[in-house]
Amino acid sequence: MQNETVIVLDFGGQYNQLIARRVRECNVYCEVMSYKNSIEKIKEKNPVGIIFTGGPNSVYDEKSPHYDKTIFELGIPILGICYGSQLMAYTLGGHVDTAPVSEYGKTEITTSESKLFENVDKNTVVWMSHTDYIDKIPEGFKITAYSNDCPCAAYEDEEKKLYAVQYHPEVNHSVQGQQMLKNFLFNVCGCKGDWLMSDFAEKSIQALREKIGDGKVLCALSGGVDSSVAAVMLHKAVGKQLTCVFVDNGLLRKNEGDEVENLFRNQFDINLIRANAQDRFLGKLEGVKEPEKKRKIIGEEFIRVFEAEAKKIGKVDYLVQGTIYPDVIESGAGDAAVIK
Structure with missing residues (x-):
């Protein structure tokens, strides 16, 4: 605190x-x-x-x-x-x-x-x-x-x-x-104004390290900012105890799936599993026009693909999802209308 x-x-x-x-x-x-x-x-x-x-x-x-x-x-x-x-x-x-x-x-x-x-x-x-x-x-x-x-x-x-x-x-x-x-x-309020985001990151990484100990961690990785930041912070905390499952849904920008894989596997040296599920996602979305329905289909399929990959890994101690404030608020922390 x-x-x-x-x-x-x-x-x-x-x-x-x-x-x-x-x-x-x-x-x-x-x-x-x-x-x-x-x-x-x-x-x-x-x-x-x-x-x-x-x-x-x-x-x-x-x-x-x-x-x-x-x-x-x-x-x-x-x-x-x-x-x-x-x-x-x-x-x-x-x-x-x-x-x-x-x-x-x-x-x-x-x-x-x-x-x-x-x-x-x-x-x-x-x-x-x-x-x-x-x-x-x-x-x-x-x-x-x-x-x-x-x-x-x-x-x-x-x-x-x-x-x-x-x-x-x-x-x-x-x-x-x-x-x-x-x-x-x-x-x-009498604030001192001596807080820095860099200090917050270091303290968060240390807190993760202490909480996880020798446990195995599984992280859902989409390639977006939320999950990517969570993955990197966890990697700094527990290293090879972390495994990331990257679900490629076929909706990324051109070559982005390869870039995500290269970044996390080769540059960060993170244990990474890439699930190529492009056909599965695009098949489910075919003919669907309503944006909110599309969003829910994508979310549901992401979970199903992630579950299938997680079963192959076996027992893990912690499951991680990176989430930013607006998602938390939309999911029920406040009365915000649906924003996506």
Whole structure:
């Protein structure tokens, strides 16, 4: 576990990964978690700060994502962004309603003194995207920024370390947005900013080595970024204890199957089994036009081919699949719509 962790709590926003990226660019370790995770799960991470993402819903709709009110009582700094800011207001006794004027696009806001706006111009351009607005902030808070059409573009309770912005500081269109995020991380959360991705990789490899020990590992390899990174990290951790099964489904680019085989077998010196299943996949896909149906057929056949090859190998102790955040979210960690 990292000493300094910031949690991005995802409420279905399209920029959740971008927020996490911006935090990591400040050399602060960050994880994205769905709002469906319990408050106990969040506390286990021992975060120094929490960021609520935006989202497409209205907080006053009962079906919209909400969260346990006690999260605001943990003493952990929280920054609410867009929907996250409305959720904070709604949960703590403020009021959110449909805005008389919706805002979308570059908008100039006027800021006032705040830890969040240190080294930020009094008048600065941010990216707005909302149809609801906060027309009453919770008791104990003060408004720290406004625009022509948004009387509450930012508000805070400095004593409780609760901050909220109606706009999206994480996107490039918010001219000084990254400075605002830095201010939250360093001025409010007290982050040191000494985390590096290279350190994370080394620690992950060491953790894999300790967990696997002398065990045998089987990795499903497609040739894509997800599984390729997982395979290389595992190889660095356990060497020849790893066997990769590369399923060539006939849908790769010209010569790509040979390039994958050469890279992993000859350059990385990884134990590699190549299953040439091009005819099998193309036969199953013949005549199918609907993209989602194609995706499911490919996924199903990949598993069947992989299973057949795995049986030839015999007993293994660990099965590995490389997966990136968007796949995790689409598979049920959040409420994201099908995106492929």
